[in-house]
Amino acid sequence: xxxxxxxxxxxxxxxxxxxxxxxxxxxxxxxxxxxxxxxxxxxxxxxxxxxxxxxxxxxxxxxxxxxxxxxxxxxxxxxxxxxxxxxxxxxxxxxxxxxxxxxxxxxxxxxxxxxxxxxxxxxxxx
Numbered sequence: 001x002x003x004x005x006x007x008x009x010x011x012x013x014x015x016x017x018x019x020x021x022x023x024x025x026x027x028x029x030x031x032x033x034x035x036x037x038x039x040x041x042x043x044x045x046x047x048x049x050x051x052x053x054x055x056x057x058x059x060x061x062x063x064x065x066x067x068x069x070x071x072x073x074x075x076x077x078x079x080x081x082x083x084x085x086x087x088x089x090x091x092x093x094x095x096x097x098x099x100x101x102x103x104x105x106x107x108x109x110x111x112x113x114x115x116x117x118x119x120x121x122x123x124x125x126x
Contacts, residue, residue, distance in 0.1 A: 002042050006031050006050055013054060023057035026096050033092050034116075037085070038123030045119040049112035056105045057097065068104045069111060077110050082117035089113050 010024035027050050034043055059066060077083065090109050094101055101109075117123070 001044070001046050001050070003028070003031060003035070009047070009051070010054055013051075019054040019058040020061055023054045023061070026057055026093070027054040029096055030089070030093050034089060034123075037089070038120075040123065043116065043120070046116050049109075049116050052108060052112050053093065056101070056109065060097075060101065060105065065102070066104050066108070069107050073111060074107055077114045080114050080118065082114060082122055085122065086110055086113040086117060 007028060010019065010027060013019040014021050014024045030053060031043070031046075031050055034046075035041060056066075077086070080086070087110075090106060090113065093109065094106075
């Protein structure tokens with residue numbers, strides 16, 4: 001997925017009130033941050049991650065909650081060779097958001113980011 005494709009996806013979701021326009025902007029910034037970290041325009045297999053991010057921010061804004069992922073998955077995530085890079089990306093999102101995100105949302109973001117990193121060998125594939 002590239003930035004144009006992401007913006008098209010987010011525009012449709014925002015115009016249909018599935019996500020907020022603020023979450024679309026934050027998601028665009030997070031995508032751009034990952035593009036810069038990987039020195040690429042295209043981030044394959046990232047649709048789930050960035051769709052989840054925009055809906056997560058919208059859920060938080062609307063006061064909606066989500067259940068926590070299975071603890072075993074989080075244990076596996078912490079052993080990933082990309083864990084420190086994933087933490088940096090999630091910390092960047094929290095800085096954009098301006099406050100701490102709920103633990104459950106952070107956990108799911110960690111899972112999605114780790115999947116994208118693993119599927120793309122840490123950004124070395126295009």
